[in-house]
Amino acid sequence: MSDHTDPHHRIEPLPARRIHADAAEGLAALLVDAVDSGASVGFLAPLSPAEAASWWRAAAEETERGVRTVWASYGPDGAVSGVISLARAGMPNQPHRADIAKLLVHRAARGRGLGRRLLETAERAAAAEGRTLLVLDTETGSGAEALYRKAGWTRAGSIPGYALTPDGVPHPTTYYYKVLERGRDSG
Structure with missing residues (x-):
């Protein structure tokens, strides 16, 4: 972990009932903040709190069903400061892998090592349940790429125009x- 890690943000797994309970408030606000700040995380701006809450209810x-595990970080004030998901592959020939999703x-x-701590939390949990391969995608050129490289992730390649940025531009x-x-973790 970096010397800039903020130990005041606790990270905990969220059971489905807690995701449902927090969907319309903290989790939705975090997702709206990510989109408003330009993060390409599957949504176009402006993202309404209701649409964000709906996504979180689906995640719950x-x-x-055991398909996704969500961890959230909470700041000293108790507000949601970050989140990460581990989404398990659903096909019978892929019990060894999972996807990292919605690292927000x-x-x-930001800038205090919280993203790295969330990533490490998901990696440890995946390894503990026997996963041997993790995959993720991110907007090319985003700040997240540096985080993943520093955390030992290997770049597999880029796909041009794959997704729209929040302002609707293919990237x-x-x-x-x-x-x-x-x-x-072997990294």
Whole structure:
């Protein structure tokens, strides 16, 4: 972890009932903040709190089914400061892999190592449950790319015009992967 890690943000897994309870407030606000700050995380601006809450309710249903695990970080004031998801592959020939999804850190909490702590939390959990391969995608040229490279992720390649930025402009997406050893991160 970096010397700039803020230890005042606690990270905890969120059961489905907690995601449902927090969907319309803290989790929705975090997702809206990410889109408002230009993060390409699947939504166009302006993202309404209702649309963000709806996405989180769907994530809660995936959590109930065991398809997704969500961790949230909370600042000293108790507000949601970040989140990350581990989405398990659903096909029978992919029990060894999962995707990292929706790594979000509120603008007010960025630059203190929280994104790295959230990423490490998901990586450790994936390795502990026997996952040996993690995959993620991010907007090419985004600040997140530096985080993933520093955390030992390998760039697999980019696809031009893959997704629209929040303002509707086609932009390339870069895929990364990380190989894990069972029970611990190999990076």
